[in-house]
Amino acid sequence: MSKIHVQATVNGDSVEFLADPRETLLDCLRDHLDLTGAKEGCGTGDCGACSVMLNGRLVSSCLVLGVEAEGAEISTIEGMADGNELHPLQRKFIEHAALQCGFCTPGFLVAAKALLEKNPDPSESEIRFWLAGNLCRCTGYDKIVRAVQDAAAEMRGAA
Secondary structure (H helix, E strand, O other): OOOOEEEEEEEEEEEEEEEEOOHHHHHHHHHHOOOOOOOOOOOOOOOOOEEEEEEOEEEEOOOEHHHHHHOOEEOOOHHHOOOEEOOHHHHHHOOOOOOOOOOOOHHHHHHHHHHHHOOOOOOOHHHHHHHHHHOOOOOOOHHHHHHHHHHHHHHOOOO
16 A cells, blocks of 8 residues: 655644555654654553644544644644743643653643643643543542642642
């Protein structure tokens, strides 16, 4: 099967790659663009480890074909920090010890950022509901929720 030329914007940069029509966006990001932050945990869209933003929508990149990224705008964990300056969510995950092995962390961060862009002042239950598609086997979820709450307050300029 012949590969298809794909042009997209990833983390603000114009990119091009050749994708097999059966390849997932996750595989294209990892194998063709060397963006290895998104992980394959389940391959069925159930764990959230491969979460990315696609045209402003949170998606499981294991469920999207790479060829569907043609002309798309994609944001991954690699685009979250501003150079050496961590995003408030990244800093708060560290401060609250909201990660252990780190496998799920990129997906949680991308999902939490998507939430805070839609709702800068979510309740605890809204955070838990929004992040329900992301699974963690190490930390439990309380530290993750606290980190998101703290980052949200900082980003709003709250005390």
